[in-house]
Amino acid sequence: MTLTFISRSGAVAGQPNAHELRGASGRLLFDCGAGPRGASYIATMHRPTAVWISHAHHDHCGGLFELLASWPRTTVLATATTAKLLKFALSKGGAKGGRGTSRVEALVRRVVVVPWQRFRAVPKMEGVKIMALPAGHVPGAAMAVVDWDDGGQRRRVLYTGDFCTHDQAVVKGGGIPRIDQGPSMDAVICEAMLANDREADEVVWEEEARRLVQCVHSSRGPVVVGVGAIGESLEVATLLARAGVEVMIDDYLQGVFEVCRHKVESEWRRWKFGDRRRMRGHLRAGGVVVATGDQYRRTTTAGVLADQVVEDRRATIVVLNRAREQTGAGRLLASEMGGQMKWSGRNVNRLATVVHCQLINHAPRWQLEGFIGGVAAGKTLLVHGPTGSRWGLKRALKKKGYAGEVEVVERGERYVIGGR
Ligand SMILES: [Zn+2]
Ligand SMILES: [Zn+2]
Structure with a gap:
């Protein structure tokens, strides 16, 4: 048989x-x-x-x-x-x-x-x-x-x-x-x-993780990290917490993190969860946010929040893993510092620093x-x-x-x- x-x-x-x-x-x-x-x-x-x-x-x-x-x-x-x-x-x-x-x-x-x-x-x-x-x-x-x-x-x-x-x-x-x-x-x-994927073949995960933490540490202003809800989100929030960074996390993710809480009990104390309004305030004060929307589509929380900082020359926007064309993430990676780009249906002058990290899974x-x-x-x-x-x-x-x-x-x- x-x-x-x-x-x-x-x-x-x-x-x-x-x-x-x-x-x-x-x-x-x-x-x-x-x-x-x-x-x-x-x-x-x-x-x-x-x-x-x-x-x-x-x-x-x-x-x-x-x-x-x-x-x-x-x-x-x-x-x-x-x-x-x-x-x-x-x-x-x-x-x-x-x-x-x-x-x-x-x-x-x-x-x-x-x-x-x-x-x-x-x-x-x-x-x-x-x-x-x-x-x-x-x-x-x-x-x-x-x-x-x-x-x-x-x-x-x-x-x-x-x-x-x-x-x-x-x-x-x-x-x-x-x-x-x-x-x-x-x-x-x-x-x-x-x-x-040749690029992925060269990736050393720990090095990319270190680079992500460094970018966040050395940023002079607000930082937005757009993440996939199940997967990257917990990894990024954990890396930043272990590096002593105070982050505000999309409250949508709280339930997802709760499922894995036994693995991140010591990091949990460093996390604050907030809705879009609180995250906006956190960014205005120069803080770091982890928000859902790895492709920075305009309907996602990360897309909405990046809109607030894309023209701020002190800000940093982190794009993780693969950015698809015709998405906010794709346009961010294709854009040049100080150059014009299309964003949420309008033209903006991209002044924020854009960082690409390959936290492949x-x-x-x-x-x-x-x-x-x-x-x-x-x-x-x-x-x-x-x-x-x-x-x-x-x-x-x-x-x-x-x-x-x-x-x-x-x-x-x-x-x-x-x-x-
Ligand atoms: Zn999968
Ligand atoms: Zn799959």
Whole structure:
């Protein structure tokens, strides 16, 4: 007997993730993300018996409501931390009583929690067990090891989700899974977001973190740091607190931080949380703010606050990680000091200092090579990366003498796991 893998969406970077593994015991879906057009791939699927949510980012969990609307009896699997963070990832307007909060809470209550480093049976899937392993990336993020007894033949599959192997300030890096008993890994479904990103390959996380702290320390005026809500926000706030910087944090983030409070108890005392009005006041007094909106879109708190300081020559605006074109972050990086730029629908004279820091939380090329080589699965299926980059990684692995099979996954294609 064999298992079949089909990527419904997310083989290519920029698409929401939904990858299916199926056998005689049923269908297990790895992630259920949504993009700008929702989760339209659901129309191409049959009912999954269970869905595993690797972490609380929209491109991995955003399609849950749509999926459960079609198939209310599908089991939802996640780590305990990811389950708590789903509240923030899935409710518009935050978890402070915004619209749809009770619906999200009902969903969070039905999550079947998967323990770390220990197998548990997947309900209604005979002979199928699942285990969570640390994936780095963001709080709660986990790789899943699936142990599947398929008609007397045991198969093991590892789904990485988004991961990195380097440590960040709060979230420690993931590693090559070492599981004492049972068969070796038949397949690994591996993300490859940064597989060909040369800049990311050179990044030393600690050095970038030091640079960020230095920029904030040496700023003569107000500082705005725009962050992604789940992930960078906690890392940046922690780095700054450890460096003795008094920061004011977007109060939207308080709930997110609360989930991880046991890890940041000593930093917590240095943090003040405030709404937009208080943060504006804090900036006017020359303070440092950490606000949601890593792309500085005009509707986000970071976008609104940067508007206040973009023409202030004492101010500093920090852009983290990848800045997309046509966003505030993209325009800030493309602009010149003192030059004209478009900002919130008007022309401004950019006088603030703009700093770009790469606090990456995906595995760059060197980590992907080491990880795939270390797992040494029978088959490696590359997903969630630009197609050219995935081919580049496959060639690099072959060149280094990696003997296992490597596939650049295409949407809708079938890949057989185990047997031939
Ligand atoms: Zn992610
Ligand atoms: Zn992702």
